[in-house]
Amino acid sequence: MRTVVYIVFLLISGLGNALKSQTINKKISLNLHEISFEKAIYAFEEKLNISINYATNLAPRKKVNLRYYKTNGSIALRDFLSQYGLRFNLLSSSVLVLNKLPKKEKQPNHKLSGKLYENLTGEGLIGARIFNYANKRTSFTNEQGFFILDLSKGSNIIEYFHPGLVPTFDTISGDRNYRINQAMYVATDSFKTIYLNSKLRLSGNDLAGNIAGSHRLNSDKIKWTPQLLGETDIMRSLSSMPGVIAGSEGMLGIYVRGGNLDENLVLLDGVPIFNAYHLYGIFSSLNSDIVKNADLLKGYFPAKYGGRLSSIVSIHSKEGNSYGLKGSASLGLLASKVSIEGPLIKDKTTFYLSARRSYLDFLTQQVSSLVSLNDSFKNNLYYFFDANAKLTHKFSKRLKLGLSFYNSLDKGGIKQNTSTESIKGNVKESREETSSWGNNLYSLNLSYLQGNNTYLKLKAFQTTYNFTFNQQYQIKKDFVGTSQVNEDKTQYRLKNGVQDREVSLHIEKYLKWSTFNLGAGIINHRFTPGDRYLLSSINQSQSRINFNDNPSSTFESYQYAEWTQNFQRKTLLNLGLRHSVHFTENKKLYSFPEPRLALKKKVGKSNWFNLSLTQNYQFFHLLNNYTIGLPSDLWVPSTETIKPVKSSQASIGMNRDLNNYSISIEGFVKEYENLLEYKETESYVTNNTNWENIVTSGKGNAHGIELMAEKKKGRLRGWVSYTWLVSKRIFADLNQGKSFPSRYDRRHNASLTSTYELSKNLSLSLAWNYASGFAFTLPVGKYSSPTPQDPYREIFIYNGRNKERARANHRLDLSIAHKKVKQRYTRTWVFGLFNAYNRHNPFFYQFLYDEDGEQKLNSVSLLPILPNLSYTIQF
Amino acid sequence: MNILRLGIWTALIFLLNSCLKEEPYQPSADFTPSLIVHAYICNDSNTMAWVSESSSILSKITPANNVDLSIKTGTSPIQNFVSSTDGHYTLINNATKPGDSFIFFCNHPRASFAISGMRPHLPNIPSIDTQSRLNPFVGGTLNFDLKIKDSAAIKNYYRLYVEKTVVEYIYDYKDILIDSQIVVNRIPIFGKEIAFIQNDYNKYNSEEILFSDASFNGVLEDFSFYTSDILRKTLKDRPLEVSVKVENLSRALYEFYNNRNAHIWQQKSIIQVPSSVSGNIDHVIGVVGSFSSFQKTFGLP
Structure with a gap:
C-alpha cells in the first residue's frame, strides 16, 4: 500500500512539475527599455502568469532592458537574472523565489564547432557572428568559415548572423561537444527579412570582433x-x-x-x-x-x-x-x-x-x-x-x-602598318611602340x-x-x-x-x-x-x-x-x-x-x-x-646602403555599437x-x-x-x-x-x-x-x-x-x-x-x-x- | 543605325576630350628679385654673358643692361664685356686661351662678385666617322663613331651634340615657294655606350649628352651614337651638313647644364617634383663657366 501511495505521489509530483514547466517554458516576447528591476520582474510575472518572490535587497538599483522575442520563458528569465548575479527556484507551479547565484559556477568545457556556409553557393562565410544566448559568448568564422564557441550546461540558444543573409537560430544541448555545418539563407526580401528577429549587434564590434583600425x-x-x-x-x-x-x-x-x-x-x-x-x-x-x-x-x-x-x-x-x-x-x-x-x-x-x-x-x-x-x-x-x-x-x-x-x-x-606603291616597287612598313x-x-x-x-x-x-x-x-x-x-x-x-x-x-x-x-x-x-x-x-x-x-x-x-x-x-x-x-x-x-x-x-x-x-x-x-x-x-630591394623602411604606430579609439548604428573615433x-x-x-x-x-x-x-x-x-x-x-x-x-x-x-x-x-x-x-x-x-x-x-x-x-x-x-x-x-x-x-x-x-x-x-x-x-x-x- | 552609332561615338569622344579643363588660379607671390648672371668663357667670338633680374612668376623678366662685367686672364690686363641689348654682353678679343686661369668680375647694385676659374683644354678627338643606320619609325639615318683621347692628369667633363644645317624653304599662303634661309638646329642623338648611360641626367635631353672621363680617364675611348633625325630632303627643307661638337667643360658648367636640363624636363612633367637650378656664384643665381670646343662637319649628299 505504501508503495502504491508513493507511486501515486510521484506521478502527481511529476505531473505537477510538468505543468509547472509548461507554464514557465512557454514562449514570450518582451521589449522594454530603461525600466526598473521591479518592473522587469512584474513583466515576467504577467507574461508567465507566475508569482516571483525575492528580497528587496537583491534588486539592483540601475535601469534594465528586456529584449526577448519568442524565447522560452525559463531561458529568458534565467538569462535576465544571470546579468545581476541571480537565479530562481520553483516553489510551486506558479511561485518562484529568487536567490543569489553561487559565487563560482563551474563552466563546462563543451564546445560547438563547425562551418557556416551560404545556402545558394555552398561557400564558407567569412566573419559571420555566432552568439550563444545562454552564456553570452560570441565567436566569428575564420577565412574558411570555421568557428568554435563555448557551450553552457543545459540548453543553448545559438544565433548565426552574417550581413545580407537571414539570421538563423538553433538550440544545442551543452552536454557534449558538437560539430555542425550550418547553412545560412540568402534573403529574398532583404530589408524585411535580414534583420528580423536578430538581437545581434551587426558591426562585428563585439568582444572578439573587429580590431582597431579595421573595416570590412x-x-x-x-x-x-x-x-x-x-x-x-x-x-x-x-x-x-x-x-x-x-x-x-x-x-x-x-x-x-x-x-x-x-x-x-x-x-x-x-x-x-x-x-x-x-x-x-x-x-x-x-x-x-x-x-x-x-x-x-x-x-x-x-x-x-x-x-x-x-x-x-x-x-x-x-x-x-x-x-x-x-x-x-x-x-x-x-x-x-x-x-x-x-x-x-x-x-x-x-x-x-x-x-x-x-x-x-x-x-x-x-x-x-x-x-x-x-x-x-x-x-x-x-x-x-x-x-x-x-x-x-x-x-x-x-x-x-x-x-x-x-x-x-x-x-x-x-x-x-603602311603600304606605298611606286614605279620601282612596293614598300610595306610596320611600326609598333607599345607598353x-x-x-x-x-x-x-x-x-x-x-x-x-x-x-x-x-x-x-x-x-x-x-x-x-x-x-x-x-x-x-x-x-x-x-x-x-x-x-x-x-x-x-x-x-x-x-x-x-x-x-x-x-x-x-x-x-x-x-x-x-x-x-x-x-x-x-x-x-x-x-x-x-x-x-x-x-x-x-x-x-x-x-x-x-x-x-x-x-x-x-x-x-x-x-x-x-x-x-x-x-x-x-x-x-x-x-x-x-x-x-x-x-x-x-x-x-x-x-x-x-x-x-x-x-x-x-x-x-x-x-x-x-x-x-x-x-x-x-x-x-x-x-x-x-x-x-x-x-620595385627595388633594400641593399647594404638602402636600409629597410620602418614604421611605428600607436592608435587609440572608442566605438559605440548600437543595434542599428555604430559610431567610432580613432586617433x-x-x-x-x-x-x-x-x-x-x-x-x-x-x-x-x-x-x-x-x-x-x-x-x-x-x-x-x-x-x-x-x-x-x-x-x-x-x-x-x-x-x-x-x-x-x-x-x-x-x-x-x-x-x-x-x-x-x-x-x-x-x-x-x-x-x-x-x-x-x-x-x-x-x-x-x-x-x-x-x-x-x-x-x-x-x-x-x-x-x-x-x-x-x-x-x-x-x-x-x-x-x-x-x-x-x-x-x-x-x-x-x-x-x-x-x-x-x-x-x-x-x-x-x-x-x-x-x-x-x-x-x-x-x-x-x-x-x-x-x-x-x-x-x-x-x-x-x-x-x-x-x-x-x-x- | 549608322547615324545612331556615329552619335554615340561622337558623344563619347566629346566627353573624353572635355576632360581637359583649365581654370585660372592666382598664386600668392612673396618675392624679392635677385641678380641673374650667365657667363660662358670660351672661344673669342662666342664668349658672352647674359645679365638680368629675376621676377615674380607672373611678371615679365627684366634684362639688366649697363652692368660692369670684366675678366682678367693671367697677366693680361682686365678686359670689359660690351653691353648690347636685352642684357646681352660679349667679349671682344678674349685673351683667355685653353688652360688659362681667369677671374670674372661683376658689379651691380644688387650684388657684386668676383669668381675665378680655369678654361679647360681642347678635347682630343683623333677621329669621327659616320655610317648609315636603320632606325625605327624613321628609316635610314646616320651613325657616328667617335674616338676620344682623355688627358690623365686632369678630370675632364664633356658635352657632345650634333647640329644640322639646312636650307629651309619659305612658302606663301598658296604654298608657293618664295624664299629660303639657312637654319642651324641641334638634332637628337642616342646611344648605349658608357658616355650615355654613365650620367643619369642624360635622360632629360636627347639633344646633348654630358659625361665625365670617370670610366676612360687617360685612355683612348671610342663609342658610337646615332641620330633619329631625318637627314633627307623634304618639302620643308634640304639638309646641307651635320657638325659634331665636343666641348670640354669646367666642372661648374657641367653641373649647371645637368641641373638645367633636369629642370627644363621637370617643367614639362606632371609627375615630377620640380627643383631649382643650382650654380656656382654665392648669393647670385646663374653660372660662370668655361669650355673649349672641337667641331667636325660632314657634308650631306
Whole structure:
C-alpha cells in the first residue's frame, strides 16, 4: 500500500512539475527599455502568469532592458537574472523565489564547432557572428568559415548572423561537444527579412570582433557603391573609409594614414598583387564580381601580416557554387565581363571562372573609321584584361585544397602598318611602340582541421608583376621586275618586373578563452630591373645586343606567434610578435622583431575602448614618381646602403555599437624611418642603373583623427567618414633639410556613401567625397637662362617643397539600379553619373600664356561628368 | 543605325576630350628679385654673358643692361664685356686661351662678385666617322663613331651634340615657294655606350649628352651614337651638313647644364617634383663657366 501511495505521489509530483514547466517554458516576447528591476520582474510575472518572490535587497538599483522575442520563458528569465548575479527556484507551479547565484559556477568545457556556409553557393562565410544566448559568448568564422564557441550546461540558444543573409537560430544541448555545418539563407526580401528577429549587434564590434583600425566590406556593400563607366570597384569602395586618402583625381592609388603608395599590401586570397590597377590607376584590376569580402587593416596588423607599413587590403574571392552551374554576364560602357561557377564533383569540387576585357581599342577604331579621324588616333591601341580561376576540392570534411590563378594585363601604344606603291616597287612598313604590364599569380592552399579546435594551413604561391616596352620597325621592299625582296627590322625591348615566391605554414588554435596563431614562411623576392635588348636585321645581317641589368634575388623569412586572450568577456588582448629576416643580394642580413599589441575593453554597455601599438618593416620599395603611380615604376630591394623602411604606430579609439548604428573615433600617431625619395633634380627610372645614387633616405611622421558613423539596416543604409590628417617628411637632401608636407597631406577628408531602396527592385546609391587640396610645389619667381637654341628659356625659382595647396577635391557619384527576376535569370540595369555636378577637380597645375601673352597658372582636370550604363544578367 | 552609332561615338569622344579643363588660379607671390648672371668663357667670338633680374612668376623678366662685367686672364690686363641689348654682353678679343686661369668680375647694385676659374683644354678627338643606320619609325639615318683621347692628369667633363644645317624653304599662303634661309638646329642623338648611360641626367635631353672621363680617364675611348633625325630632303627643307661638337667643360658648367636640363624636363612633367637650378656664384643665381670646343662637319649628299 505504501508503495502504491508513493507511486501515486510521484506521478502527481511529476505531473505537477510538468505543468509547472509548461507554464514557465512557454514562449514570450518582451521589449522594454530603461525600466526598473521591479518592473522587469512584474513583466515576467504577467507574461508567465507566475508569482516571483525575492528580497528587496537583491534588486539592483540601475535601469534594465528586456529584449526577448519568442524565447522560452525559463531561458529568458534565467538569462535576465544571470546579468545581476541571480537565479530562481520553483516553489510551486506558479511561485518562484529568487536567490543569489553561487559565487563560482563551474563552466563546462563543451564546445560547438563547425562551418557556416551560404545556402545558394555552398561557400564558407567569412566573419559571420555566432552568439550563444545562454552564456553570452560570441565567436566569428575564420577565412574558411570555421568557428568554435563555448557551450553552457543545459540548453543553448545559438544565433548565426552574417550581413545580407537571414539570421538563423538553433538550440544545442551543452552536454557534449558538437560539430555542425550550418547553412545560412540568402534573403529574398532583404530589408524585411535580414534583420528580423536578430538581437545581434551587426558591426562585428563585439568582444572578439573587429580590431582597431579595421573595416570590412562584403560583396553586398561593394555592389551598391556607384560605378565609374559601368564598373563597380573594390578599391574605390575602400577609399571611402576613414584614414584612407585618395590620390589624384579619379585615380585609385590609396594613401593610408599618411603612408606612400607602395606601403599597402593588397592580397588576393593571401597572395600579394604588386599593381592592383588598370588604366593607369583609374580602375582596380580586381573584378568586383569575384570578391566575397575585403578587409582593410590600417591600425593593428595581426602578426601573420607583414612586409608593408600602412595597410593590408585582404580580398577573399569566391570558391564557386556547390549546388549547380551559375553565372553572370555584364555589358558596360568600357568593359564587359563574364563569370561562371559550379560543382565539378558533387559535394567535393567546385570551380569559379571569370574574365573581363575593355574595348576602348575597338571603340577608337570604330570612331576613327566613322568620323574619318587621323591615323594617329586610329592606330592608338589600349585595352585591359583580367581573368580569375579558382578550383576547390574537399578531400574530406577536414581537408580542403584550393588552387587559384589570376592574370591581369594592360596594353597600350601605337601600331601602324603602311603600304606605298611606286614605279620601282612596293614598300610595306610596320611600326609598333607599345607598353604592356600586368600581374600573374598562382597559388595553392591546403587547409586541415585537426580535432575540433586547430586549423592548419599550408600556403604556396608565385606572384609576378612585369612591365614591357617594345619598339619595333620593319620595312619590306618588293622591287618590280626582280625577284629581290628586301626585309629589314629593328627592335628594342625593355622588360622589368618583380616576382615573389612563398611557402608558409599557419596554425590557428582555439582554446576556451584564448586563440593562438603561429606560423612561419620563406619568401624569395626576384627583381628584374632592366632586361633589355636591341635587335637589328639589316641587309640580311643580324645582330642582337643584350644589355641587361643584373637581376637580383633576395630572401626573406618570417616567423610569428600571436596570442589572443579574452578576459571575462570585457577585455580582449592581442599580443603578437613577428620576426623578419632579410638577406640582401650581397648577403647582408637585416633581422628585426616586429611587436604587435592590441587591447579592446568594454566601457559601459555599448562602448569599446581600443588601443594598438604596431611596428613594421618593409624590405623593398617602389621607386615611384611624385603624383601618380606609373606601371613602369620600379620595385627595388633594400641593399647594404638602402636600409629597410620602418614604421611605428600607436592608435587609440572608442566605438559605440548600437543595434542599428555604430559610431567610432580613432586617433593615431605614426613615425617613419628610412623612407625613400628621389633626390632633387632626379626623375623616375625604368631600369636599375645607379638607382641607389639617385635616391635619398629620410624620416616621416603622420598623425590624425578618424570618425565614422554607419547605419546598417533599413531601406536607407550607408556610412559617413571623416579624417583629419597631418603627414610630414624630413630629408637631409630635400628642401634644404627642412620639414615639408607629403604630397597627400590632405587636412580634411570626408566621405558619404549611401543606398536607398526605393522599392523591391529599384535602388538608388550615392557617394560624395571631399578632400582638401593636395600639396604641390609652385614656383614663386623666374628668370631666363639663355641657351644657344633658346635665348629666352625660362627657369623657375622655388620657395619650398609642397608649400602650395591645390583647390579642394569634391565629387558626387550617383547610380540607380533596376533589378528584375525573370523565369530563368535575373537582369539588372544600372545607370549612373560619375561626378554628377561636373566639378573640375585639379589633377595638376601648369603655366600657360594667354592670348595677351600674359602668363597664367592653370589647373587641369581629368574627369568631368561621365554617365554610365551597364546591363547584367545572372543565371 | 549608322547615324545612331556615329552619335554615340561622337558623344563619347566629346566627353573624353572635355576632360581637359583649365581654370585660372592666382598664386600668392612673396618675392624679392635677385641678380641673374650667365657667363660662358670660351672661344673669342662666342664668349658672352647674359645679365638680368629675376621676377615674380607672373611678371615679365627684366634684362639688366649697363652692368660692369670684366675678366682678367693671367697677366693680361682686365678686359670689359660690351653691353648690347636685352642684357646681352660679349667679349671682344678674349685673351683667355685653353688652360688659362681667369677671374670674372661683376658689379651691380644688387650684388657684386668676383669668381675665378680655369678654361679647360681642347678635347682630343683623333677621329669621327659616320655610317648609315636603320632606325625605327624613321628609316635610314646616320651613325657616328667617335674616338676620344682623355688627358690623365686632369678630370675632364664633356658635352657632345650634333647640329644640322639646312636650307629651309619659305612658302606663301598658296604654298608657293618664295624664299629660303639657312637654319642651324641641334638634332637628337642616342646611344648605349658608357658616355650615355654613365650620367643619369642624360635622360632629360636627347639633344646633348654630358659625361665625365670617370670610366676612360687617360685612355683612348671610342663609342658610337646615332641620330633619329631625318637627314633627307623634304618639302620643308634640304639638309646641307651635320657638325659634331665636343666641348670640354669646367666642372661648374657641367653641373649647371645637368641641373638645367633636369629642370627644363621637370617643367614639362606632371609627375615630377620640380627643383631649382643650382650654380656656382654665392648669393647670385646663374653660372660662370668655361669650355673649349672641337667641331667636325660632314657634308650631306
